[in-house]
Amino acid sequence: MTTIALFGNPNTGKTTLFNRLTDSYAYMGNWSGVTVEKKVGMIKNTNFAIVDLPGIYSLNPLTKDEAIATNFLLTEDQDIIVDVANASQLKRNLLLSIELLEFGKPTVIALNMIDSLRNMGISYNRQVLETAFDCKVMMTNARGNKGTQQLKQELLAEDPRLPATHFSLTYPSSVQQAIKQAVRGLTQNYNVSSQYAKWLAIQFMNANDAVVSFVKQHNLRPLLEQAPYYQAQHFDDKIYQTRLNYIETTLKEARETGSNPHTRDITAKIDRVVTHPLLGLPIFLGIFFLMFKLTFDWFGTPLSDLLDAFVSGPLSTTVNHWLIAAGALPFLRSLIVDGLITGVGGVLVFIPQIFTLFACISLLEDSGYMARAALVMDKLMSKVGLNGKAFIPLIIGFGCNVPGIMAARTIEQPKERLITTLISPYMSCSARLPIYSLFVAAFFAKNQALIVLSLYVLGIVVALVLAKIYQKVLHSENESVFMIELPEYHLPQPTIILRGTWDKGKGFIHKAGTVIFAGTVLIWLLSYFGPSGVVSNISNSFTALIGHSMVPLFAPIGLASWQAISAMLTGILAKETIGATLMVLYHTSGQTALVASLAHLFTPLAAYSFLVFILLYIPCFATIAVIKAETGSWKWALYTIISSLVIAYLVSFLIFQGGLLLGLH
């Protein structure tokens, strides 16, 4: 098998290219740090594997996702390196190219986003670049799918004859001398090739953290002994300057006047409005309000209602008739009709709402607005010791907390990353949406979008307050730096939006078939049986027993219904299960019927208190697992479970009791 590794600066379109080359679709977006984990795909009908890596500026990693890329180069085998460079920012992108070329593997440089460069009225002579960097240079526009097939052909055709590069830059003589000496020492005593020894020496002189620890680990004395000398002579500065000069000279030589620039600078025009000093924040909030309007009022909810009418009406009755006609046991019939159709079906009817929300998030990601949102929010986030970049994981968390927490890898400071991970579960994910929908329909029919928005805002407020507390406890202040690239806007592409929506949404459907299915069966069994066997009245069932025993505990936050308490317990499996459980427990056939029965069991205040509790209490299993994985300890996972439970109880208590004092009910 031949392995091709995609390296390149952040947001140069590596993942788009990956998708074009492998005919698959990985997660894409238009901001730095979309890819935080390596992904492997195959070129169709070949034995070529392509590895998509997180974006890096240089081989010296600053963040956790960047370290993944550098470590891949250090420890894993790759046959070909494809360096994806943003054609309109070559000066900066080629700095990384040089580091990769010095590594000596067969390398292809793909000048991606070549269309933006042409729009600027610039073009580069390919021959000059190929000679200067001693490797194949290809022009691509992955988004518009131009030049990508040629690149694929190049990779397939040339291998295994794609020649290794012999690129070698002449550094100032003191550096050159030191490299020679180090290479001699390394090749004589440590059995490494002279090419690799040279690369290692240059990276070591350049104070690459990953390489320094690699050298220490292998005790490569020729380098370790010289380290103080390299440092005193500022070799890193000399290396950087030599590279930069070489790039500038080469680009000057390769530059040709292209067609007339026709920069209709749309990005600048949009930015004049959306990054406006005063209007930026209101616009940001406006975009979110629009998202909720679309999801709850204009598009998602009407479709969900139609689907619900079908599931609870025709589908449920027809299946029931069939089962009676087929002579199915009452037990089985109840399991299928009252358990599965009601529970799993009751969750699946929320597909339109959840997919609408995901489509909106995908649209924001693909357009390039995310980086602007991070910028606009930076001032606010700095008040709680975080930076604007932490806002991107939080927004993704609105879709699902799991990828949200993983997106926190792009944050530079470890403490800020930890804090972002810990506050992410308070972002109201889409799985909590079904239960909100049910309750706002029952109690707040007139202000549905507003009430749901208030829950989202409450989640953010709780998260920010906690962040402030963590900042004090963990002493993360004064460390924070904030730097974010503002990419060119892209006209969102329908195929990318559709794929993005599907990628996020398919998890929901998958869950409906697994965790929610299992949860529903479990709760149905527990409510069909009681200590005395099959029960005719659900109040004697196991579920009722468990729920009842906890009623006193939850009375202070306004919860008097044992059904709601049982539903919360199953919600730890997956938040969608809460709605499914309520359907099963109330023996209702659909949303409308449940809404009607709920209205008798809660007061509006108690209902809101319940929703707040659902928003804040223990995250689902998947989120707990990812917190463990990202922090590397069960301690933080356990901490999250306990703290969220305490906070949820406290906030609901304040809202319910406070509301009562104010005379609400």
Added chain:
Amino acid sequence: MWLPQLHQQSETFHVNNLQTLDVKTQHRLKDLGLTRGKKVTIIRRYPLHGPVIISFDHQKIGLRWDLIQSLKREQVEQ
């Protein structure tokens, strides 16, 4: 003090020295191509010392106000 910021004039300055910044910040600025002597244009400032958008080498970067101040302060001292 808010109104004048509505019509902002773009303003340019040269980065003179990065040595006063911490290592990580220097590292990242270098990665972005922000080196000594680089001519930088400020295209957007947010009120109350909020973030600043600068542009150089056909790219736009958002940075914090105090970082910009320290990049500029060096210039005055030398």
